[in-house]
Each structure stands twice: as structure tokens, then as C-alpha cells.
Amino acid sequence: MADLSDVGEKIAVLAGAAKYDASCASSGSTGRAGGASGAGAFGVSAPAGVCHSWTGDGRCVSLLKVLFSNVCRFDCAYCVNRASADVRRASFTVRELVDLTCAFYRRNYIEGLFLSSGIFSDSDIVMEKLIEVARTLRTEAGYGGYIHLKIIPGAGEKMIREAGIWADRLSANIELPTDRSLRYLAPQKSGGVIFGAMGEFSALQGQFEEDRKRIRSAPAFAPAGQSTQLIVGASAEDDRQIINLSDALYRKFSLRRVYYSAFIPPGGPGQGVPDPRLPVMTGPPEIMDRAAPPRHLLTREHRLYQADWLLRFYHFAAAEILDESSPFLDSRLDPKTAWALRHLEFFPVEVNRADYEALLRVPGIGAKTARRVLETRRSRSLTFDGLRRMGAVLKRARYFITCAGTFIDRPEDPRRLRRVLSDDEDGLQLPLFEF
Ligand code: SF4
Structure with a gap:
């Protein structure tokens, strides 16, 4: 041509x-x-x-x-x-x-x-x-x-x-x-x-x-x-x-x-x-x-x-x-939430005491919010409202944190937690696959 x-x-x-x-x-x-x-x-x-x-x-x-x-x-x-x-x-x-x-x-x-x-x-x-x-x-x-x-x-x-x-x-x-x-x-x-x-x-x-x-x-x-x-x-x-x-x-x-x-x-x-x-x-x-x-x-x-x-x-x-037993990412959960649900023993994280690394593990708390938490804690204690204003997504974080020892929602049955934290099904219909 x-x-x-x-x-x-x-x-x-x-x-x-x-x-x-x-x-x-x-x-x-x-x-x-x-x-x-x-x-x-x-x-x-x-x-x-x-x-x-x-x-x-x-x-x-x-x-x-x-x-x-x-x-x-x-x-x-x-x-x-x-x-x-x-x-x-x-x-x-x-x-x-x-x-x-x-x-x-x-x-x-x-x-x-x-x-x-x-x-x-x-x-x-x-x-x-x-x-x-x-x-x-x-x-x-x-x-x-x-x-x-x-x-x-x-x-x-x-x-x-x-x-x-x-x-x-x-x-x-x-x-x-x-x-x-x-x-x-x-x-x-x-x-x-x-x-x-x-x-x-x-x-x-x-x-x-x-x-x-x-x-x-x-x-x-x-x-x-x-x-x-x-x-x-x-x-x-x-x-x-x-x-x-x-x-x-x-x-x-x-x-x-x-x-x-x-x-x-x-x-x-x-x-x-x-x-x-x-x-x-x-x-x-x-x-x-x-x-x-x-x-x-x-x-x-x-x-x-x-x-x-x-x-x-x-x-x-x-x-x-990911490990050998689960080699694919969960299509319904973001990988940080998926990790949190596999490690419920790690939670709750007390936001008034936790270090930066622990805060980073909380679904709904990003790196910027984690830094703000550390900064704010130098001068005052945190409240859930204050956390929200700092950018934390409490809809997710609520199951994984305490504030001065108080939960918004106590972690419950992992299967129910998975359901509430899952993304919707749009885009997840799988076509057939042959190699
Ligand atoms: S991907 Fe391969 S075939 Fe395509 S432009 Fe690059 S070298 Fe060429």
C-alpha cells in the first residue's frame, strides 16, 4: 500500500x-x-x-x-x-x-x-x-x-x-x-x-x-x-x-x-x-x-x-x-479495603494515637489526610467531624477506626462488611475467555 x-x-x-x-x-x-x-x-x-x-x-x-x-x-x-x-x-x-x-x-x-x-x-x-x-x-x-x-x-x-x-x-x-x-x-x-x-x-x-x-x-x-x-x-x-x-x-x-x-x-x-x-x-x-x-x-x-x-x-x-492463593485483585473491592478485610485483627486504629504507617492502612484515609491527622494532633485531639473535614471518607473508615476509644460502627460480620464496602456491579459482567 x-x-x-x-x-x-x-x-x-x-x-x-x-x-x-x-x-x-x-x-x-x-x-x-x-x-x-x-x-x-x-x-x-x-x-x-x-x-x-x-x-x-x-x-x-x-x-x-x-x-x-x-x-x-x-x-x-x-x-x-x-x-x-x-x-x-x-x-x-x-x-x-x-x-x-x-x-x-x-x-x-x-x-x-x-x-x-x-x-x-x-x-x-x-x-x-x-x-x-x-x-x-x-x-x-x-x-x-x-x-x-x-x-x-x-x-x-x-x-x-x-x-x-x-x-x-x-x-x-x-x-x-x-x-x-x-x-x-x-x-x-x-x-x-x-x-x-x-x-x-x-x-x-x-x-x-x-x-x-x-x-x-x-x-x-x-x-x-x-x-x-x-x-x-x-x-x-x-x-x-x-x-x-x-x-x-x-x-x-x-x-x-x-x-x-x-x-x-x-x-x-x-x-x-x-x-x-x-x-x-x-x-x-x-x-x-x-x-x-x-x-x-x-x-x-x-x-x-x-x-x-x-x-x-x-x-x-x-x-x-496478592499472594499465591489469591493471584487476582478482587473486582468488587479496592485492594486496600480487600487487605483490611483480610486483616481485621489490625483494626481498630485509634486516630489520636496511631502512627503514619497505621493510618495509611485505613480504608478511607489517604496519604494527605494521614499527614493532616499527625499535624493536627500536635495541638488538639481529633473528633470524627474534624476527621471528615480533613478529607477522611468516613463511609469507609468508620468500620476501621476509633476516636478517643469510640467507634462510629463496630466491625461486624466480615461478610456484611464486604457487602457494604463493595463497589457496584457496573462493568463487572465477564465475557468468556479462551487462551
Ligand atoms: S508494538 Fe510491535 S508491531 Fe506495534 S509498532 Fe511496536 S514494534 Fe511494531
Whole structure:
């Protein structure tokens, strides 16, 4: 199929092809206006290709999310751009992408660019194209917005170094949680290569930080860190394997974020014929929208994000969230409540005496509220009303706390507690699943 030449058509194809990548959010960046780009930088940090993403502090940001090219030599079964898919192909030129990004940015359509690509040539050559876009934006166009570049699998250390100088964030997608699944569904990819890129990023980050301690004018290296994406539901791994992997990634490579992306069953408009290696999912039409993930996978994705939150902000160990006997997250309960119901002996927590770690374990008390509790206790005792004003969700917390020795509700029969604390059933109808 001939490559497209019209930029408008290219945006339609290459923005559509990029929407399956969830690993973009501009958390942790302070922007570079007047920084890397120097004097004359413009803009602040929706048309086709603009997606919305949430930062670590809850801000909603808009990004131009596109591929440089959807021509790809690899044949990953879950991907609409795989070599064997019969889809329209297109590639931008560097100049087209620079102009497009600047035009969107000047009109305040976007605060940043998320750029990935199919592997249309040698990995370093593809990576060099992405770098060229970022470098031209920073050095020639005066662009001060956010840039997130994908690390192309197999790109060398030199390329990662160069990419980190111009981009705010880099990401190498793992996509599947085990080498076994990668070999089956994405045979040209390897866990070793992807982890190698993450390791190189970490080492470079350390080197640049050291340099900046000694030389204040030394360049920053990807100040918003690195992230990755895992597809949920395209392979047979359970939630425990996924959470264990995320935990290891946070520890080993100091990843800022692991993004979980519910698998979209193939066969939607413009996606070509489904690859026979993928799981077959069937179910009632109302829950099997081919343009979106099935609802049970969206629920799973949501619970994984909640579990991830426990790892990053609530000091939970992966083994506390799931174990061999229960390898999947409970679809009806958020994982913190599920832990509390398995450990009723830990409660009640007396809010006037408990330490920070104990407060963090209470369903309905978040990290911010726990800090406020400690602060307020220095000058006065707490009441339930005061707790509510600090942001505690007493509808949940009431079964797990005492205030000056008093309960709102005494913990009762665990089965009844489970019922009251369960989320509603919307989205939990399970389609049939065959691997
Ligand atoms: S490398 Fe795999 S996931 Fe990436 S664009 Fe090519 S086929 Fe898709």
C-alpha cells in the first residue's frame, strides 16, 4: 500500500495508530520555556491526535500523541501496526512533525508532544528520527513544551543519552509481563533488551545528576523520568505477576510510572484481521465494543492502578496485596479495603494515637489526610467531624477506626462488611475467555 503524502491524512492515520499506547503523562516536569529552548520560547504547556493525560498531582494535560511512522518490521500480535496487518501506512517527515507540534502548541491545543514510532528501519535510525524532531523543536523552533519520546527497542546507549537531553520523559514499553508471552506474541522483542534500555536510562540519569552537582550549567537528563506500559489481558499472566513486576521495576529502575492498558480485542474499524495468537473473547454485544477494551478488563486495569498506588504511596509490599492463593485483585473491592478485610485483627486504629504507617492502612484515609491527622494532633485531639473535614471518607473508615476509644460502627460480620464496602456491579459482567 502506497505511503500517504497529505499531512491531514497522515495525522488521521498516525494519531489513530498511537492511541493504544497508554504510557504518557507529563508528571514531574516543570516545563522548559526559557530553559533548554532559550529566549523566545513560546506557549504554555481538540483536534485529531490530541489526548488528555493526568499528571502525578492530578492536573489534566493535553498532548499531541502520534507515531512518526506506522510502518513496522515487527509483528507483535496485539498491535494494529504489526507488519502482517493490512492497514493504511504513513510516515511524517521531521519538518512536518515539528511544524504540526508548533502549530498546535501556539494555538494552545496542546501542552506537549508524545512521540513513538513503528520500527520501519534499524532501531538507531528510527530513534534518531524521534530525536531529530525533539532537537529541532528545542533548538530551532523555540518550543518550551513537554516532550515524551519512546525508546525504540534495540536503540543504543548513545541514542538514549541524546534523547534524554531533549525530552522530558522517555519510556521503553514492556507490553507483556513475561518473556514467555513476549516470545509468543511479540517474538522480535525481548525482555532483556527492554530492561537493558531501562538500566541504561537509570545509569545515565545518575551520571547527569552527578554532573549537575559539579557543573550547574550541565544539561538535565529527562527530568520527568522514565515510564513503561503493560498490556493487561492479551496474555495469561495474573495480577500477582503484574504487580510483582511493577514493584521490581519501581525498585530497580526508579520508574516514575507503570501504565496499565486494558487489551482491546482486535477486529475494530481499520484494525485489519485479528491475529490468531490472541485470546478469543466473546460476550454480549453491549460489553464487547470492538473499539474499546471489554469492561471486565477496564475493571482489572482500574484495580491494578489502585494496587500500584498502594505500592508507590502507601508503603505496601507486593506480597501484601496478592499472594499465591489469591493471584487476582478482587473486582468488587479496592485492594486496600480487600487487605483490611483480610486483616481485621489490625483494626481498630485509634486516630489520636496511631502512627503514619497505621493510618495509611485505613480504608478511607489517604496519604494527605494521614499527614493532616499527625499535624493536627500536635495541638488538639481529633473528633470524627474534624476527621471528615480533613478529607477522611468516613463511609469507609468508620468500620476501621476509633476516636478517643469510640467507634462510629463496630466491625461486624466480615461478610456484611464486604457487602457494604463493595463497589457496584457496573462493568463487572465477564465475557468468556479462551487462551
Ligand atoms: S514494534 Fe510491535 S508494538 Fe511496536 S509498532 Fe511494531 S508491531 Fe506495534
